[in-house]
Amino acid sequence: MPPGATLARAEALISAGGRVPQSPASSPAAEAEASPFRLPAAALLGLALVALQGSIGAMVLPILHAQLALPATSLGWLLSAQLAGLVLGLLPLASLVPVAGPRRAFRLGLVAALVMGLLACLPMGFWPMLALRLLQGAATALLLPASLSLLRLSVPGARIGLAVGAAGLGVAVALYWPSLVWIGLDRLGLPPLGMVAAALAPPTVAAWLLSTTAPRDRRLPGRFDPLGMLLAVATLALLLVGIPGLFVLGNLLLGVLLVIGLVLLGLWIWQQHGREAPLLPGDLLARPRFAGALLVRLLAAAALSLAELVLIHHVMRGWGIGPGALGLPLAFAGMLAGLAALGGGWLLDRRPAAPVLPLGAVLLAAAYALFAALPPDEARALLLLALLAAGIGRGLVEAGATTRLLRSAPVGRSPAAAAAQALVEGIARMAAPFLLALAAMLPALGGEAVRALALAAVFAGLAAAASFIGRVEEEGEDGPEAPDARVFSD
Structure with missing residues (x-):
C-alpha cells in the first residue's frame, strides 16, 4: 500500500474515533x-x-x-x-x-x-x-x-x-x-x-x-409512566377480585374492594387523558373496527375457555373413549387449527374483506351446538366432524381477530393492541369457572356439560355477529408502510 494511502487511512481512523468504518454491504442495515x-x-x-x-x-x-x-x-x-x-x-x-x-x-x-x-x-x-x-x-x-x-x-x-x-x-x-x-x-x-x-x-x-x-430500534410513541403502571395493576387487581367476589360469591368485603377499584379506574382514566400514547388504550377503543375485533376476541375466548372445561370429560364419559384413543384426534384438531390459521391469514392478505372471522366463529358455534345435541354413545362420525369444525373455527378466529386488531391500529401502537387482545383473552379464561356456574342456571337442557357447551355456542354466535362491527376501510390507517418497513431505523 502506498504511504499516502496508509496516512489517509490513519487520519480516517482518528476522525472516526478509532472505529473501523463499515462498508454499506457489511453494515447492520444492509x-x-x-x-x-x-x-x-x-x-x-x-x-x-x-x-x-x-x-x-x-x-x-x-x-x-x-x-x-x-x-x-x-x-x-x-x-x-x-x-x-x-x-x-x-x-x-x-x-x-x-x-x-x-x-x-x-x-x-x-x-x-x-x-x-x-x-x-x-x-x-x-x-x-x-x-x-x-x-x-x-x-x-x-x-x-x-x-x-x-x-x-x-x-x-x-x-x-x-x-x-x-x-x-x-x-x-x-x-x-x-x-x-x-x-x-x-x-x-x-x-x-x-x-x-x-x-x-x-x-x-x-x-x-x-x-x-436490526441496526437500532424504531422509535414508537410513548413514554415511561410509573404512576399509570401502578394504577393499572391496582385497578385490574381490585376489579378482578371485587366483581366476582360481590356478584358471584356475595361477599360484601370484596364488594368494598370493587368500589375502591372503580374509584381507581376513574383516577386512571383521568390520569391517562390527553396522552399521545396512553397506557389505557382508549384511543384504540375509539376505532370501531378495533373495538369490534376486541369484542370478538373476548366472546370467542369465553366460548373456548368454557368448552375446554367440559368437552374432554363430556366426550370420554358419553362415548366411552379413553384418554389414549382421544389424544390423537385432539392433537389432529390442534394442528388443524394451526393450519387453518395459516390459511386464513394467507387469504386475508389477498382479500382483506374475506369473511374469515365470522366463518370461524360460526364454525365454533356449530361445533359446540353439535357436541351438546349429539346423543351419548351414538353418531361417532358426527362427533369427529364437530371436533374438526371446532379446530378449523378456532384457527380462523385466531388469525382473523389478531390480523384485524393489528391492521386497524396504528403501527406505532402495536404493543398496546397486542396487550389489549391478550388482556381480554386472559380475563375470559379467568372468568371460565364463573361462566360454568352461569351455565348451570340455564333451563334443563341436559347435564352440566351440555349446558356449558350450549352457552359456549351462544358466545361463539355472538362473536360471529360482533365480527361485522366496523368497516374494512378502517384497516391500514397510519399503516404500511414505507418500502423499508422491514428494517428498523430512526
Whole structure:
C-alpha cells in the first residue's frame, strides 16, 4: 500500500474515533435488508415461547405438587397464578416496549421468560412457588406484546395476515414440544428443571440470535409512566377480585374492594387523558373496527375457555373413549387449527374483506351446538366432524381477530393492541369457572356439560355477529408502510 494511502487511512481512523468504518454491504442495515425473514422468525419464536410457558407449567406443576405433598387445592392456585401475573402485567409492561425499543424489549422478555420459567420449576414451598408463578406470568406479559409488535414492525402490512397465521401454526406446534422433549429425555432421569431447560433454551437462544439483525430500534410513541403502571395493576387487581367476589360469591368485603377499584379506574382514566400514547388504550377503543375485533376476541375466548372445561370429560364419559384413543384426534384438531390459521391469514392478505372471522366463529358455534345435541354413545362420525369444525373455527378466529386488531391500529401502537387482545383473552379464561356456574342456571337442557357447551355456542354466535362491527376501510390507517418497513431505523 502506498504511504499516502496508509496516512489517509490513519487520519480516517482518528476522525472516526478509532472505529473501523463499515462498508454499506457489511453494515447492520444492509444485513437486515439481506435477511428480511430473521426478525419475523424471531418474533414467531417469541410467540411460541409464550405458549410454551403455559404448557410446560401444566406438565411440571403436578410433578412438583406430588413431590412436595401440597394440599389438593394448592394446585389450582399455582396453575392460576401465571395467568393472573399475565393479566395484571400486560398493559404496564406493554408500555415499556416503546420506551426500551421493540427489539430490546423483546430480548429482555426472552431473558425474563427463560429465567422465571426455570425458577418456577424449582421444588419450593407453596408461597415461593406462587410468587414465582406470578412473576413468570409477568415475564410472559412483556414477551407477548414485544413479540407481536416486532412482528408487526418487521413485516409489510400486506403480508401481516400470513405472518399471524404462521404464528398460529407455530403456537400449535409449540404446545406439543414439551411432550416430545419429555419423551426424548425421559430415559436420562433428568429432574423437572433439566426437562424445562431442554425445552426452553433452544428456541430462546434461536430467537435471541435471530433478533440481532436490526441496526437500532424504531422509535414508537410513548413514554415511561410509573404512576399509570401502578394504577393499572391496582385497578385490574381490585376489579378482578371485587366483581366476582360481590356478584358471584356475595361477599360484601370484596364488594368494598370493587368500589375502591372503580374509584381507581376513574383516577386512571383521568390520569391517562390527553396522552399521545396512553397506557389505557382508549384511543384504540375509539376505532370501531378495533373495538369490534376486541369484542370478538373476548366472546370467542369465553366460548373456548368454557368448552375446554367440559368437552374432554363430556366426550370420554358419553362415548366411552379413553384418554389414549382421544389424544390423537385432539392433537389432529390442534394442528388443524394451526393450519387453518395459516390459511386464513394467507387469504386475508389477498382479500382483506374475506369473511374469515365470522366463518370461524360460526364454525365454533356449530361445533359446540353439535357436541351438546349429539346423543351419548351414538353418531361417532358426527362427533369427529364437530371436533374438526371446532379446530378449523378456532384457527380462523385466531388469525382473523389478531390480523384485524393489528391492521386497524396504528403501527406505532402495536404493543398496546397486542396487550389489549391478550388482556381480554386472559380475563375470559379467568372468568371460565364463573361462566360454568352461569351455565348451570340455564333451563334443563341436559347435564352440566351440555349446558356449558350450549352457552359456549351462544358466545361463539355472538362473536360471529360482533365480527361485522366496523368497516374494512378502517384497516391500514397510519399503516404500511414505507418500502423499508422491514428494517428498523430512526
